[in-house]
Amino acid sequence: DQQVKQNSPSLSVQEGRISILNCDYTNSMFDYFLWYKKYPAEGPTFLISISSIKDKNEDGRFTVFLNKSAKHLSLHIVPSQPGDSAVYFCAASENPGNQFYFGTGTSLTVIP
């Protein structure tokens, strides 16, 4: 049973525009969330995190929003750049020291 879901397998965005990647989860015990970026044949690269005590966390061009009541989080990238083209995974955990459950990923393509 997939506890973390990314329902959009792919997304194409024009350079300079906003990219919005969505993620839903089912386990209400999840308290800590991460977004990772992954290039082919490489390990995931941490992007940004958020804990359940917040509803927004911002780091440069990346902002993560958390809606606990809807069990939904999203990653906003503004402005999108061609170098952002990669697969983005959201991940959730009950505790940041524990195992994480990953979504299936969204492949983002930023068109120059």
Place this chain on the structure above:
Amino acid sequence: GAVVSQHPSWVICKSGTSVKIECRSLDFQATTMFWYRQFPKQSLMLMATSNEGSKATYEQGVEKDKFLINHASLTLSTLTVTSAHPEDSSFYICSAPRNYEQYFGPGTRLTVT
């Protein structure tokens, strides 16, 4: 910053042989490390939790006798794929938690011919 390394980064082996993959935390100690596997175009799936000083905890469906995990020290966990078969070909990634973050290794691409 904290870094997790994996060795080798890629390996090709023949069917029936065993392959060992190392995961090291380079500047911090990790009593727990996690091993994930990723099939093409699929998500990272947790295989097992490696515990220093005790047995690993395997996820349902993962054969513990096939995927041997040894957490030899506070900075090293190893995953040995025994009697490898072509269906074991995959991308294996480890991670270690530190200070409310999870640090991932660069991954190991295993190809079994």
